[in-house]
Amino acid sequence: MSETFLRLTNPGSAALADLPVLSFSEFSSQALRVIRERGGRVSAFFAVPQGAQFRLILVLALDQEGKLLLSATDTGSEYPSLTPDCPQFHWFERELFEQHGIRPQGHPWLKPIRFNQSQNIPGVTDYFTMSGDAVHEVAVGPVHAGVIEPGHFRFQCLGEDVFSLEISLGYQHRGIEKRLIGGPDKKSIHLLETAAGDSSCSYAGAYCQIIEQLSPGCRVSDRNQALRVVAWELERIANHTGDLGALAGDVAFRPTMAYCGRLRGDFLNMTAALCGNRFGRGLIVPGGFGYEVDQTLCNKLLPWIEKTAYELNNAADLLFNAPTVLDRFENTGTVSAETAREIGLVGVAARASGLQQDVRFCHPYGFYNQLPFPLASNNSGDVLGRAQVKMGELIFSMITVAHLLEDLPLRGKTPTKYRLSGNRIAVSLVEAWRGELCHVALTDASGKFSSYKVVDPSFHNWFGLAMALRGEQISHFPVCNKSFNLSYCGHDL
Amino acid sequence: MKSTLFLWLGGVILSLVFCPLLPGLINKVKARLVGCKGASVWQLYFDLFKLLRRGSVYSHTSTWILPLAPLLSMAALLTGMLFLPFAFADSPFAFDGDVVLFFYLLGLARMFSVLAALDTGSSFAGMGASREMQFATLIEIGLFCIIAFLVLLTGHFSLSGLLNGFGTSAWSLGGAAMLLVAIAFFIILLSENCRVPFDDPDTHLELTMIHEAMILDYGGPDLALIHYAAALKLWLFSAIWVLIIMPAGLFTGLTALPVFLVAQILVAVLLGVVESVTARFRFLKVPQVLLGVPVLALMAMILMLMFR
Numbered sequence: 169m170s171e172t173f174l175r176l177t178n179p180g181s182a183a184l185a186d187l188p189v190l191s192f193s194e195f196s197s198q199a200l201r202v203i204r205e206r207g208g209r210v211s212a213f214f215a216v217p218q219g220a221q222f223r224l225i226l227v228l229a230l231d232q233e234g235k236l237l238l239s240a241t242d243t244g245s246e247y248p249s250l251t252p253d254c255p256q257f258h259w260f261e262r263e264l265f266e267q268h269g270i271r272p273q274g275h276p277w278l279k280p281i282r283f284n285q286s287q288n289i290p291g292v293t294d295y296f297t298m299s300g301d302a303v304h305e306v307a308v309g310p311v312h313a314g315v316i317e318p319g320h321f322r323f324q325c326l327g328e329d330v331f332s333l334e335i336s337l338g339y340q341h342r343g344i345e346k347r348l349i350g351g352p353d354k355k356s357i358h359l360l361e362t363a364a365g366d367s368s369c370s371y372a373g374a375y376c377q378i379i380e381q382l383s384p385g386c387r388v389s390d391r392n393q394a395l396r397v398v399a400w401e402l403e404r405i406a407n408h409t410g411d412l413g414a415l416a417g418d419v420a421f422r423p424t425m426a427y428c429g430r431l432r433g434d435f436l437n438m439t440a441a442l443c444g445n446r447f448g449r450g451l452i453v454p455g456g457f458g459y460e461v462d463q464t465l466c467n468k469l470l471p472w473i474e475k476t477a478y479e480l481n482n483a484a485d486l487l488f489n490a491p492t493v494l495d496r497f498e499n500t501g502t503v504s505a506e507t508a509r510e511i512g513l514v515g516v517a518a519r520a521s522g523l524q525q526d527v528r529f530c531h532p533y534g535f536y537n538q539l540p541f542p543l544a545s546n547n548s549g550d551v552l553g554r555a556q557v558k559m560g561e562l563i564f565s566m567i568t569v570a571h572l573l574e575d576l577p578l579r580g581k582t583p584t585k586y587r588l589s590g591n592r593i594a595v596s597l598v599e600a601w602r603g604e605l606c607h608v609a610l611t612d613a614s615g616k617f618s619s620y621k622v623v624d625p626s627f628h629n630w631f632g633l634a635m636a637l638r639g640e641q642i643s644h645f646p647v648c649n650k651s652f653n654l655s656y657c658g659h660d661l
Numbered sequence: 662m663k664s665t666l667f668l669w670l671g672g673v674i675l676s677l678v679f680c681p682l683l684p685g686l687i688n689k690v691k692a693r694l695v696g697c698k699g700a701s702v703w704q705l706y707f708d709l710f711k712l713l714r715r716g717s718v719y720s721h722t723s724t725w726i727l728p729l730a731p732l733l734s735m736a737a738l739l740t741g742m743l744f745l746p747f748a749f750a751d752s753p754f755a756f757d758g759d760v761v762l763f764f765y766l767l768g769l770a771r772m773f774s775v776l777a778a779l780d781t782g783s784s785f786a787g788m789g790a791s792r793e794m795q796f797a798t799l800i801e802i803g804l805f806c807i808i809a810f811l812v813l814l815t816g817h818f819s820l821s822g823l824l825n826g827f828g829t830s831a832w833s834l835g836g837a838a839m840l841l842v843a844i845a846f847f848i849i850l851l852s853e854n855c856r857v858p859f860d861d862p863d864t865h866l867e868l869t870m871i872h873e874a875m876i877l878d879y880g881g882p883d884l885a886l887i888h889y890a891a892a893l894k895l896w897l898f899s900a901i902w903v904l905i906i907m908p909a910g911l912f913t914g915l916t917a918l919p920v921f922l923v924a925q926i927l928v929a930v931l932l933g934v935v936e937s938v939t940a941r942f943r944f945l946k947v948p949q950v951l952l953g954v955p956v957l958a959l960m961a962m963i964l965m966l967m968f969r
Contacts, residue, residue, distance in 0.1 A: 426695035
C-alpha cells in the first residue's frame with residue numbers, strides 16, 4: 169500500500185500545501201500501520217480550526233529511521249477514537265476534546281485533561297472510583313506539603329496497595345499556545361522560556377529552531393550550535409543532579425541529598441556565568457547564541473566543571489552503593505518495556521524501560537550531528553533504572569560540555585534579520601532533560617504564527633507515572649514521582 | 662536511702678528539662694555529618710515556646726477525643742516515668758510488675774493518639790494510624806522477650822530491679838547475650854520513636870509518614886505537648902538502653918547524674934550517625950526487622966541459660 173505522508177527530518181519545515189490531507193479512514197489506517205509496524209511514536213496530535221471544521225494534524229516520529237511523518241485530516245465535531253487501537257493517543261484525544269470540543273467516539277475515559285472550558289476550574293471532574301469494604305480513597309493535592317507545583321492525585325487503595333492512581337492537572341494553565349498565535353514578536357521567546365522554567369534552554373532552543381526553519385537562508389554558525397549544546401547539557405546536568413539528591417531525600421538518605429542540593433547550585437551557577445541567569449534565560453536566541461563566550465570564561469568554567477564532576481561522582485557513589493537505598497529503588501515503580509511503548513513514554517523514563525529513544529540520538533539536531541553519542545539505557549524500568557539512566561547521562565553530559573568548551577569552533581556569521589515565510593509548517597524536536605520536547609508551528613500567508621503547538625515530555629509521561637503506581641505500595645509514590653519528576657506547568661502550558 | 666531518692670529526683674528533673682535537647686542533638690549530628698550547619702540544638706525549645714503562644718484550631722468534624730489525646734498521652738507518659746530508675750538510682754515507686762504497667766501506659770498513650778488520628782477523618786491520619794498499630798503489635802512481642810530475658814537475668818520483676826539488678830559481671834560473663842539484647846532494644850528504640858530507618862521525622866511526604874501523619878491536624882499547645890511527649894519518650898527509651906549497656910554499680914553518688922546526662926547525649930549522637938548512613942526501609946521490610954527482635958532476645962536467653 170502506498171503511503172501519503174509529509175516526510176521531514178528534525179528540525180524541518182515544508183509548505184502547508186505539501187501536507188497531505190486525507191480522508192479519516194485513510195488517515196487512521198495509515199497512522200496506525202506506521203505505529204504498529206515501524207515503531208512510530210505520536211509526537212504531536214492537534215487540531216487547527218478551519219471555520220466550522222477542524223484540521224487534525226499528526227506528527228509521528230520514526231526513531232529507527234530518524235524521520236518525521238506528518239499527515240492531516242479534516243473532521244467535524246466527532247470522529248471515531250484512535251485510542252482503543254493505540255493508547256498513545258489517549259491524552260492527545262482528551263486534549264482535543266478539552267480545547268475544541270471534538271468528541272473522539274469510543275474513547276475509554278473521555279474528559280478534559282486540564283479543566284472543562286466552560287467551568288474553568290481544574291480538578292472538578294469525575295474520577296475513577298471503587299467500592300467495597302476494604303477500599304479507601306486517598307486524595308493528595310493540589311496544595312502539597314513541599315514547595316512544588318500544584319497537581320491533584322487520586323489513589324484507590326486496598327490497604328497499602330494502590331489499585332489505581334488518577335492524576336488531574338490543569339492548575340498551572342496560562343494559555344501559552346494561544347498567546348503565541350500572531351507571533352513571533354518580542355514576547356514569544358520569553359513566553360516559551362517560562363513555559364516550564366526548569367527547561368528554559370530546551371524551550372528556547374526548540375522555538376529558535378522553528379524560527380530558523382521558517383526563515384529562508386538562516387543558518388546558525390557552528391560555534392553557536394556548539395554553545396547551544398553546552399547550554400542544553402548544563403541544564404540537563406543541573407536537573408539530573410537535583411533529581412538524584414531529591415530521590416535520596418525521599419528515602420531519607422541524607423548525605424547524597426545534601427551534596428546534590430549544593431552541586432545542583434554549582435551547575436546552575438555555571439549557566440549563570442554564561443548569561444547571568446541560573447536557568448539560562450536569554451541564552452539561546454533565534455539565529456544564534458545570546459552571549460559571547462570568550463577564552464577567559466572557558467578557562468574559568470573548565471576546572472570548575474572538573475571539580476564539580478568529581479564531587480558529583482562521589483555523592484552518587486554513596487547513593488548507588490548504599491544497600492538500604494538500593495533496596496528502596498529496586499523493583500519499585502516498574503514500567504515494562506511493553507507498557508512504555510504502548511503509552512508512548514519518552515526521555516529518561518522510556519530509556520529506563522529499555523526503549524532506544526533519545527532525540528539527540530535518533531533525530532540529531534544542531535551540533536549533536538557532529539558528536540559521538542552513546543545512549544544511556546537500562547532494562548529494569550524501575551526507580552533504580554531511572555536513577556541509573558540519569559547518572560549515565562550526567563557523566564556523558566559533563567564530558568561533552570568540557571570537550572566542547574575546550575575546543576569551540578571558530579566564530580561564524582550570525583544572522584540578524586528574519587522574515588518568516590508564509591503558509592508553512594515547521595516541526596522541531598529537542599531532547600529536554602525529561603525527554604522529547606516537540607514544537608510545531610504553522611504560519612499564515614503573512615508569515616505570522618497561525619497555530620503553535622507545544623508538547624512537553626511530561627505530556628507523554630504523566631500517564632506513565634500512573635501506570636508505575638499500579639499494584640505498588642502507596643508509600644512508594646513519592647519516590648516513584650521523583651524518579652519521573654515531571655513538569656506540571658509544562659503539561660498545563 | 663535518702664541519697665538515692667535525691668539522685669532519682671535529680672534524674673527526673675534532668676529528664677524533664679533536657680529531653681527536648683535529644684532531637685536537637687540528633688538533627689545537629691545529622692546536619693554536621695553531611696556538611697550542613699544545621700539548626701541550633703535548642704531548636705525544639707524555641708519551637709515549643711512558639712507553639713505554646715498560639716491558639717488551637719479544631720476541625721468541625723472532630724470530637725472531644727482530638728484535644729484530649731495529647732493531654733492523656735502526656736499524662737500516661739509522666740506517670741510511666743515515675744517507675745523508671747534514673748541516674749542509676751531505683752525508683753521510690755517501684756513494685757513487682759511495674760514494668761508491665763510502664764509499657765501499657767505507653768500503650769494507652771498510643772491508643773489515644775491512634776483514636777485521635779481516626780477522629781480527624783483524614784485519609785493520611787488513617788493510614789498513619791493503621792501503620793502505627795501494625796508495627797506496635799510486632800514491637801510488643803520483641804519488647805516482652807527482652808523483659809523476659811532481664812527477668813531471668815536478675816530475678817526481679819520491677820523496672821528498677823530489672824535495669825539496676827545486674828552488675829558488670831553480666832557483661833563480663835555473658836557479654837554475647839547482653840550484646841544481643843542491647844541490639845534488640847536499640848531496634849525497638851528506633852522503631853518506637855519513629856526514627857530512620859523505620860520512620861522519617863523530617864519528611865514532608867504525607868503518604869510515607871507514620872507518626873507525623875497522625876498529628877497533621879494538630880497545632881498550637883496541643884502540638885507542643887505532642888512534640889514534648891515524643892522527646893520525653895525518646896529520652897526514656899534512651900535511658901533504658903543506657904541502663905542495659907551500663908550496669909549499675911559503675912557510678913554511684915553525685916557523679917551518676919553527669920554520667921547519666923553524658924550517656925544520653927552519646928546515644929543522641931549515635932542515633933544521628935545511624936540515621937545519616939541508612940536510608941529508610943520500605944514498609945514491607947519493617948515487620949521482618951521487628952520480628953528479628955524477639956529472635957535476638959530468645960537467642961540471648963538461650964545463651965544465658967546455657968552458660969550461667
